[in-house]
Amino acid sequence: MKFWKKKSDTTPKDLEPSVSRREFLTAATATGLATASLGQPSSKAQAQADQDVAAGGLGPVVPTEEQEAQEFDGYTAEQVDRYFVKNPASDFMVDVIKSLNIDYIATNPGSSFRGIQESIVNYAGNSKPELLTVNHEEIACCMAHGYFKGSGSEKVMGILAHGTVGLAHTPMAVYNAFCDRAPMIIIAGNHIDAGARTPGGTNWWHSAQDMPKILRDFTKWDDTCHSLTHFADSMARAYQIATTPPMGPVVIVVDADQQEEEMSVRRPQIHRRPERTAPHADANAVREIAQWLVEAELPVITAGRMAHNQEGTDLLVELAELLQAGVSNSMGRMNFPNTHHLSVGSGAIGQADVVLGLEVGNPGRTRQDARVITLGTAELFLKTNFQHFGRYYAPDLAVAGDAQATLPALIEEVRRLRSKISRSALEKREDHWRETHLATRRRDIENARHGWDASPVSTSRLYGELWQVVKNKDWAMVSNDGFQSSWGKRLWPMTKYHHFHGSSGAAGIGYGAPAAVGAALAHKEHGRFVVNVQKDGDLMFSPGVLWTAAHHKIPMLNVMHNNRAYHAERMIVQRVANARNRGTAESSRIGNTIDNPAIDFAKVADGLGMWSTGPVTDPNDLHAALVKAVAVVESGEPCLVDVLCSGR
Ligand SMILES: Cc1ncc(C[n+]2csc(CCOP(=O)(O)OP(=O)(O)O)c2C)c(N)n1
Ligand SMILES: [Mg+2]
Numbered sequence: 001m002k003f004w005k006k007k008s009d010t011t012p013k014d015l016e017p018s019v020s021r022r023e024f025l026t027a028a029t030a031t032g033l034a035t036a037s038l039g040q041p042s043s044k045a046q047a048q049a050d051q052d053v054a055a056g057g058l059g060p061v062v063p064t065e066e067q068e069a070q071e072f073d074g075y076t077a078e079q080v081d082r083y084f085v086k087n088p089a090s091d092f093m094v095d096v097i098k099s100l101n102i103d104y105i106a107t108n109p110g111s112s113f114r115g116i117q118e119s120i121v122n123y124a125g126n127s128k129p130e131l132l133t134v135n136h137e138e139i140a141c142c143m144a145h146g147y148f149k150g151s152g153s154e155k156v157m158g159i160l161a162h163g164t165v166g167l168a169h170t171p172m173a174v175y176n177a178f179c180d181r182a183p184m185i186i187i188a189g190n191h192i193d194a195g196a197r198t199p200g201g202t203n204w205w206h207s208a209q210d211m212p213k214i215l216r217d218f219t220k221w222d223d224t225c226h227s228l229t230h231f232a233d234s235m236a237r238a239y240q241i242a243t244t245p246p247m248g249p250v251v252i253v254v255d256a257d258q259q260e261e262e263m264s265v266r267r268p269q270i271h272r273r274p275e276r277t278a279p280h281a282d283a284n285a286v287r288e289i290a291q292w293l294v295e296a297e298l299p300v301i302t303a304g305r306m307a308h309n310q311e312g313t314d315l316l317v318e319l320a321e322l323l324q325a326g327v328s329n330s331m332g333r334m335n336f337p338n339t340h341h342l343s344v345g346s347g348a349i350g351q352a353d354v355v356l357g358l359e360v361g362n363p364g365r366t367r368q369d370a371r372v373i374t375l376g377t378a379e380l381f382l383k384t385n386f387q388h389f390g391r392y393y394a395p396d397l398a399v400a401g402d403a404q405a406t407l408p409a410l411i412e413e414v415r416r417l418r419s420k421i422s423r424s425a426l427e428k429r430e431d432h433w434r435e436t437h438l439a440t441r442r443r444d445i446e447n448a449r450h451g452w453d454a455s456p457v458s459t460s461r462l463y464g465e466l467w468q469v470v471k472n473k474d475w476a477m478v479s480n481d482g483f484q485s486s487w488g489k490r491l492w493p494m495t496k497y498h499h500f501h502g503s504s505g506a507a508g509i510g511y512g513a514p515a516a517v518g519a520a521l522a523h524k525e526h527g528r529f530v531v532n533v534q535k536d537g538d539l540m541f542s543p544g545v546l547w548t549a550a551h552h553k554i555p556m557l558n559v560m561h562n563n564r565a566y567h568a569e570r571m572i573v574q575r576v577a578n579a580r581n582r583g584t585a586e587s588s589r590i591g592n593t594i595d596n597p598a599i600d601f602a603k604v605a606d607g608l609g610m611w612s613t614g615p616v617t618d619p620n621d622l623h624a625a626l627v628k629a630v631a632v633v634e635s636g637e638p639c640l641v642d643v644l645c646s647g648r
Contacts, residue, residue: 089228090115090259091123092267096232098128099270100239102158102185104147104521106132106140108169110162112189112206115259117160129158132521132552135544137166139514141173141249143545144184146478146515149333149501150522153308156243157518161188163206167251171215172508177249178218179388180332180505181305183242184249185235188212190224192255203256212251217385222251228258229268236271245278245308245402246377280409281375281401288397289373290413292354294420296371298429299325300344300352303403304360304376305332310497312404313337316358319407322414323421324429326352326436330360332502337495341434348436358403362393373397375406388506444490456644457619459561463487465622466531466559469630473529478519479512480504483535483568484561485648498528510541513558517549520556520638529633530556534640536594536601537566543604549638550609557633558605558640559626562615564595567647605640614642 075083093116097105109117120131134140137159144157161167167188177184191197191207198204212222221241225231231254238250281289293299301320307313316336320327326344329336335358336343349355349364357363359376366372374395382389399406448460463484476498481488494500501519504511516532523530539546539560549556570592574584589595605612611632613625625641632639 087263089261090119094119105129105158107160112163112256137169138173142514143518145177145182146518150519159186176505183247211253220248224253278402278405281406285399294417296354299354302328303335303358306359307335315407326433334500361390375399475529478516479533512538514545547608560642601642611639
């Protein structure tokens, strides 16, 4: 590999004539480095320096006659040739990134990718890709994760990570994305050539022989690039692997020095992005699934991380209606409208004689005599170490293929066989599921009334008040309400794909806030009104993301579900103490509350440049606070309303 000559490889003598003495002196004085940079000063210069110090500071350094005589302005053609990079390799790298339709790169800056960073801002004008500044690499990866889902599986974000140290801040976020099947391209800088590293310098600590190793257990692919051709090929391959179901994160390592190298005359090829399809299930298997479904007495569909976009949701509605099959949506994605009469809880799975599991590892509690089909991509890519795949479940028919991609063929086949289902059977099923659906909705609305006027604010009231200010907008809920008794899913009519984005994947706390900001960025271009109901414990992992949202003007309404606790864990400790008959009230607070001092989240947000208000403690004050916040969001800014809430 031909590396750009670094200062450390070059003797000072070699460098000296290349620099205009006058410019060098001025710059050196301005940075206070005059003596250190100029070597031995003449006695005249020394006298001048002494005078300056005596006068109370550094005045301008006047060059000596001797120095003036040596001086020349500008650079010779030979020097320009030797020391200036006219066609930097990293410009080409940025062109490769552009070819992959990557609009954003989230980064905490680091010199191991300085060439690429400089090319993004000066060569590409900081547009497509645009740099997003983050305060922690975990934020970058969570943002990429949320952004992908917010974009309806359309857009992949890049991350620039600074060598070993930057990459070491990413694993929790990458593991969440891997489990949640969200792609991202992590580009890590490395100083590959040990001979070019500054002796004893930082870039030794920031370099590794096998940089992606710390992520390899939960990424789909990685590569370390040794040439620009290698980079162009591997980035294209990385993108293709990351976005082929089951999707997941990938890592590409680039050499720090190579980025600054002069491009050779021959520019390597930048590949076209191919039109691609997801893996479809085999046609015979599709016929078999359809056959089982039309023969069923009470078929039920259960969907996990199934729909990639609105089309997936629409297809599932079509299939369910053809069969009048109940759909139990685990909400790994917004697979099915919760307002539909066929939208039912997981209890329905236990009633079915035929269960179709779409992108679910384990279809749940089924009848002993039920025939169970799984259709999904889980088995197409697995890793051994981490145990995200869950307890083995033996289906009667296991079909490999992307569920959404296979649905059109399955629908067609079911349509062809549908005459085998009697009209009365369809009507009976419809009535049954409609009643089940309505009973759940009635119960939810009834339960939501409990503690309506309580302070701290009840969680159902929080969602109720929020709904009042959101209901007439094109909204997107970018948070997961799993820790809030699912009040969002229970009370808000979720009908569109962009209404809900599922969970973190691996239940790694700290995902919520930055993933919400990433998703909000994706929704920004569609002008959607973004709501993030934010857990306090989750936010405290990386509160800096509020600054990123403010800095990049990403409009979103953050509402704190502030229970001043790691409440999930408090309940767990209470359960253990109960089982041991040792009391649950006060001791379970130890280690589990986020109090004394209570965090003033409005102040935190304010300090990070975000409009904020709160803490709201009286539920009757909530509406007014939310109305003000909505106005801020509609002016194009993010904001935060801190609400003191009940635990769940
Ligand atoms: C990275 C990580 N650390 C610790 C945990 C254990 N954990 C599970 S839930 C939880 C509490 C989260 O608190 P908060 O986000 O405030 O939600 P709450 O339960 O209070 O609603 C913790 C710490 C985890 N899942 N992930
Ligand atoms: Mg909490």
